[in-house]
Amino acid sequence: MTGKSRNWVRIEADIVKGREEGNWKKLIELAEHLKSRSPSSECLAHFLIGEGKLESYLEAFPPVEQNNNKARSGLSEAKRYLLSTVGEQGKQAGFLLLDVFLLLGKTHYAMGHYEEALDYYNQAELQSLTEKHLPSRSLRIVAESYAIKGMCLEKVPPLSSSKYKQAEWDEQRIQCFELAGDLTLRYLQEQDKQQQHSSTPGSYSPQPPNPAKHIGPILETALQRAPILYMQTGKLQSAVSRYRVMLSAIETAATQSLRLTLTRRLAEVLLRGVTGKVYVNPERDSNIFPKKSKGVAESPWKPRRYIGQHLFVPRTENEEIILLLLISEAMAVRDAVLSQSPEFRDARIHAYKNATAVYDLLTITLVRWGYIDLVYESFERAMKFSFEEPHVWMQKALCLMSMGQYPRALKVLKEVIRLLPTKVLPCLLAARICFEHTNQFAEGLQWSCQALSRETSSPQNLASRCHLYIGIGYSLQAANTTLKHEKQQLIQSALDSFHRAQQTDPNDHLAEYYLGLQYAYNGQLTEAVAHVKLALNLNAEHVPSLQLLVLLLSAHKQTAEALQLLDAVIQEYPDNMNLHYTKAQLELQHLGGEQALHTAGNMLALWKNLYEEQIQADVMEQSDRRSETRSVFQMYSSELSDKDSKCELLITDKLNYESYVDDNVIVEFKADDKIYDVGKGLVYHYLGNQRLAEKTLRDAARIDPSSYQTWYNLGCVLESMNEFDSASDSMATALEVETTNPILPYSSIPLTFE
Template identity: 45%
Template sequence: MTSKSKNAVRGFETEIDKSREEANWKKAVELAQQLKSRSPQHESLAHFLIGEGKLEAYLDEWPPIKENIERAQRELSEARGYLTLATDEAGKKAGVALDAQLLLGKLNYACGSYDEALKHYKLAELNTLTEKELPVRSLRIVAESYAIKGFCLEQNAVPSSTSRYKQAEREAEMIRCFELASDLTLLYLQRNSSARAGPTLETALQRAPILHIRAGRLHSAIDRYREMLTAVESVSTQALRLTLTRQLAEVLLRGVTGQVYKPPVAVAPAQGTLTRRREDHVSEGPWKPKKYAALNQFVPRNEHEEVLVLVLVGEAMAARDGVLSQSAEFAAARDHSLHTALALIDLLALAALRWGLRPLVLESLERAMKFSFGCAHVWRQRALAAHAHAQAHAQTHAQADARPGGGAWDASVRARAVSQRARPLVPHDAALRLVTASTDYSTGWIEEGIAMAEEALAIEEEQQGPLLARCCLYAGIGYQMKAQKTNYRLDKEAANETSLKYLVRAAQLDPNDHLAFYHLALQYMDMGMLNEAMDATRSCLEARAECSGALIVAAKLWSCACAGRRQTRALSAAALARTHAPHSQHALATHAALQLLWDTPEAALATGKELLSLFSCDAEADAEAGGRAELDALSDSQQDDAQSARAAGHSSVRAEMAEAGRVERALCSGASGASGRAPPSARAQHRARAWLLLADICLRLDRVSAAAGCVAEAAALTPYSHLVFYTRGLVHAASSEWLEARLCFQNALAIHPTHLDSLLHLGEAYYRLGWLGLAEKAVREGAALQPGRADAWARLARVLHAAADPPAAADAAIAALALHARRPAHL
C-alpha cells in the first residue's frame, strides 16, 4: 500500500509539473487539491500550488497594471492566504517557502503594495540567489521576481534628502534587476518555446536600455540591445525581437554618429569538432541565454550598415507577420501589425533615403501593400517614393530611356498611377500633388502637371497652408512650359500672362525662394521685359548667391545690346555660373559663347574641350561610384545644391523637344534593329552635343574642316539627331555649298519641325539659291514661331528687299531694330 501511495503521489507531481509548464492553472489547482486530500504530508506543497494556480489564473485574465489594483486587492485574498501558509517551517522543509515568498512579492505588486513586495523579496534573499540550473517554471518565477523588484524600486518615490550616492546605487540596482530579468526571460523562452513572456517580462526586457539612456550611458544601452538580439531565437521571441530591433535602430539613428559609434563584437564559437555548424551557439553561464556563434557572422563596420541591417530585418519580420484578413474579428491584430510595420517602414525611409537608396524604400512599401488596404500613410509614402525613384531614374538615364516602354517612362507612369490611387485617401495633401506635378513636367505631361499644381493651390488657399508660394511656383512653371510648347500666338500669350501672374505671386509670398525669382526672370526675359528680368535676377542672387541658373540669366542680360554690352560683367557672371555648377553643360556652353565674342578664341576652344572631357570623366566617376563598398551619405547641403542645379539649369529648352526626341529614338531603334547596334545612350547624347558645340566654335573661328570633323564625331554617336543635321548644314553653308546645306536643314526639320534655327537657315539657303518665295515662307514660319527673335525679322527684311517689296521689307527691318536691343549677343 505504501508503494502504491508513493507512486500515486509521484503521478500527481508529474501531472502538476506538466500543468504548470503549460500554464494550465485550473487543472493544476484541481490536482493540488487532490494531492492535499490524498497525501497530508504534502500539505505545504499543495498550499503553494493552489496559491500559485489561483494567482496565475487571475493575472492571466487581469494583468498587473494600475487600473486593476482594486480588483486584485479584492480577488487575491484567497491566493495570498494559501501562499502565506506555504512560507511556514513546513514549507521551508518542503522547499517551497522561497518560491512562495517570490510569488507573494508578485501578488503584492499586483495589489499596488510595492513596499510589501520588496519586503518579501528581501525575505527570499533575492539579491543573493546562486546562479544554477533551474527548472523551467522556476526560471519564470525568478525572472518575474527580478522584473517586479525593478518596477517596485521605480514606483517608490526617492526622498529629496537622499544623497546622490544612494540614488546612483538605487538606479544601479534597478538596472541590475532588469538585466537579470531579461536574461532569465530569454533563457526561459528558449527552453520553453511554446510559452509567452507576458506583459511584465516584455516590459522588463525593454526597461534596462531605457534606464541606461536616461542616465546618459548610450553605449551601455546599445550593448544591452545587442546582447538581447544575439540570443538564439525561438517561436515566442519573434515579436520581442521585432520590438527590440526597432528600438535599437531608433537609438542608432538618433544618438550615434561618427566616432561615437563602436561596432559590435562577434561571438566566437566554442572550440570543438562541431563549431562549424551553422546552428552552433554558446552560453556564458547558467542564467545567461544561449547566443548565436559562427565563423561567418556578419559584423557591421559602421552605424550606417548596422541601422540598415536592423531595419531591413525588422521590416521583413513585420511584413511576414502582417494580418491579411479584413474581417472585423481581426481588426485589433490587423491594426497592431500595421502600426508595427509602418514604424519600421518609416525608419527604413529615414535610413535609406539619406544615402539615395530609393529602390530599397520602394520595394519595402510595395511589400506593405498586401496588408495595408486603404491605409493613407502607406499609399502616400509609396507615391512619394515612386516619384522620387522616377525622377532619379530620369536624371540618371536622361532622355535615352524616357521613351514609352523605357525604364524612366515606366517609372513615371507607375508613379503617377500610384499617386492617383493615393489622392482620394489624402484629399487635403498639397505636397503629394506638387510632387506629381513635378514628375508630369519632367515627363512632358504639361497639362496634367498644371492640373495637379492648381489642385494643390486650391487646397493651400482653402487652408492657408505653408506651401501656397510653392504651389504658385509650380503652376507658373507649368504655364511657362505650356507657352513654350504651343505655337499659336493667342494661346502662347495667354499662357505667358498666366505664368507671369503665378510667378509674381510666388515671389511675393516667399521673398526668400530663389527658384521663384529665377523662373520669374526667365519669364520676363521671354516676354522682352529686360529691366524687370534683371531685377528678378538680382533678387534671386540675393536669396541664393550661388544659383548657377540666375548667373547664366544675368550673363545673357548683360550681353544684350540695350545693356551696353557689358562684356566684363557678362563674362564674370558666366565664369561664376561655371564655378558653382562645374558639371552643367549649359553653363559651360554659355561661357564658351561669351569667350568667343569677348575673350580669346583659344579660351573658348579650351572651354569646349573641357565640356567634351566632362562626360568622359563623369562616366569614369559613375563606374567608380558603382563599385564602392562603403555607404556614402549625401549631406543636406549637397542634396540642396543638386536640386538647385537641376531646377536652375537650362529650363528655357522648348517643351516640344520631347517630340523631336521621340522621332530621333524611333529612327535610332529602327536603324539599330536593322544593323544590330544598340541605340545611343544618354552619355553618348551628351558627348554628341559637346562635339556640336566645338563644331560651332570652330565655325565662328573659320576652321571649317575642324568643324566638319567635330560633326562627324557627333554623327557617329547620334546619327539621327536633328542638331547633327543642323550643324552639318552650317558647315556646308560656311563652304557655300547651299544645295547640301538645304538638304541638311530639311532633314533636321523632318525630325524637329519647329526647330527655329533650322527654319531660319533653311530660308537663308533658299535665299542664296535664289528661291525667294520658299525663302520668305521659311523665314515667316520662323518669325511666327518666336516673334521676339530679331534675327528672324532681319532675315525676312533681306528676303523681302530682294523680292522687290520695299514697304514690307521696311516693316520687317523696323521690327528687327526694335528687337535687336533685347537680343543677347551670343545668340
C-alpha cells in the same frame, strides 16, 4: 503504502505539469484535493492555491499601472493564501519560501505597492541567488522578479541627489533588467524545447503559439528595458551590445514578433548615434564574442546562442544597418495580414504599422547611399499588404521619381491622390512631373488647380506653392503657343498667379524668381531685374536666380558685370554645366573664340569627371552634390543613357563653339530646335528655295520672337526676294530685339521647383 505512494507521485507530477503549462484552474483543483487528502500538505496546498489565483487573475488583468486599484481587491485572496505559508509551517517547508517571497513581491507590484514589493525581494535575497539550473516555472518566476524589481526601483528613486547614488541606482536597474532579459530568453527557449518533446511525431502546425500567453507585459519589459536605460545614461555602445546579445539568442516562437522590434530599434540606434570611429563591429564586441576561459562552463541563466563557422558578421555600420533592416523587412512581410475581413482589422493595422516603420527606415538608409533600386524592390514587396494604404503608395511614387520613371510615378501618384482626397502635396508632385518631365502642360495645370482647390477647403500652408505651380503651367503653355491673342492671355494669367504666390508668401524666393523670369520673357527687363534681386535677397544661393541675373546683365550689354558674376558663382558651384556654357557663350561673342574654347575645354574635362564618377557609383544621379548638375546638354537629351550617345553629343556641343563665315553670315550648329530651324531656313535660302526659307523662318519667329538672328535671317531672305519693305521691317525688328537680347535664351535655364 505502495498505492498511496504511487498516488502521491501522480499528484506531484500533475502539480508540476500544471505549473509548467500555466493551467491554473487545474492546479487549484489539485491543491484543494491535496489539502483534503493530506492535511500535512496544507502549506504546499495554500502556496499552490495562492499561486494559481495570482496568475489566473493577472492573465485577465495584466499588472499595469491602470489596473493597480482593481488588483488591491482582486488579489486579496491570493495574497492571503501566500502569506499563510510564511509562518512556522512555511519555515519547515523551507524550499517554498523563495518562491513565496518572489510571488508576494509580484502581488504587491500588481497592487502598486512598490516599496513593499522591494522588501519581499530583499527578504528573498534576490540579488544573491546562485546561477544554477532551475525548472522552467522557476526560471519564469525569477525572470519576472528581476524585471519587477527593476520597475519598482524606477518608481522609488533614491532619496539622495548625489551623483554617486544616482549612478548606483542606474546600475542596479540596468543589472536587474539584463538578468531578467537573459532569464526570459532562456525560459522561452526551454518552453520551445518542452513543446518539441511533447508534440506528436510527424505533426506540424504552421501557426506558432500565441506569444502573449507565454511572455506577457512583465517579460516584454524585461527584454526591452535594459538597452533603453543604457541610452538614457549615455552608454550607446552598451545599448548596442545589449541589442546584439538578445538578437544572437536562438529564436523562439514567443519572440518572433519581438525580434522585429529589436532589429528595428538597433538599426535606429546605429543610424542616429553610432557612426564612424564610435562604431564597434560585432567581431570586436566582447559581449557578442567573449573570450572563454578554460574550465568555465556557460551560465545556465544565459540564453543559448547561434554558433557556427559560416555566420555572416557585419564589418561596418552600413553593413549592419542594412542587414538589420532587411531582416526586419523579411519579418514584417512574413507577419503581414492579407485578409481584409473585419475580424482581422486590428491585427492588420498592427502588422502594417510595424512594416511601414521598417520601410521608412529602409528608405532613409538606402536613399542616403543611393540604393534607390533596393528601395523600389522593397516597396514592390510591400504592395501585397498595402491595399488602400496611401503611405506606401506615396513612398513608391517618390521612389519611381528618384529612379527617373516619371510616367509610372505619375500613375502611382494618381492612386495616392484618390486615396488622400484632401491632401495637396500629391497633386503638386503630379503637376511637377507633367511640367518637368512629360511635357503634359495642360494636365499639370489641372493638377495644380486641384491642389489649390484642396488647399482652399482644407488649408495645409501650401497656398503659395499652388499659385506658383498654376503660374508655371500658364507660362509653359504660353511658351508653346503660337497664337498671339492666346499667348498674351496665358502670359497675363501666369503673371497674376505668380503675384498671388508672392502676396501669399512674401518670403518665397521662387515666387520672386518666376516673376522675374516671366517679365524677362516679356522683355520688361527693369521689372525682371528688380524681382530677381528680391529672389536673391531671400535666397542668395538659388542657382537659377543667379543664372537669370547673368542673362539679364547680358541683355543690358553689361558683359563685364555678367562675367564677373559668373566667375563668382562658378567658384561656388564648379560642377554646374549651365554656368560654364553661359560663360563660354559670353566669351565667344565678347572676348574671342580662343577664350571660349578654353572654357569649352574645361567643360569637357568636367563632363569627363562627372561621367566617370557616375560609372564608378553605377548611378545616373549625383545625389550628394551641392549644386544642380543638369546642363543644357541634358535639355537636348534628357538622359545620357550610354557611352556612344554621350560621345556623339559631346562632339556636337564642341562644334557649338566652332563657326564659319559665309557671305558675312555666321552659322552656328546647335541642337536646339529653334536654332536648328534658323539653320534650316538658311539652307533653303542658299539652295534658292526662298518661299520655303521664308515659311521656316516665320515659323521660328512665332515660336521664339525674341531671337534677333531669326529676324535678321528673315530680312535677308525677304531682301533676296525684292520685298524690301518687309525686309526692312524684319531688320528693324532684329535690331530692336538685339538690344535687349540675352546671350542665351531665358528658356535655357532649367525649370526649377526648389
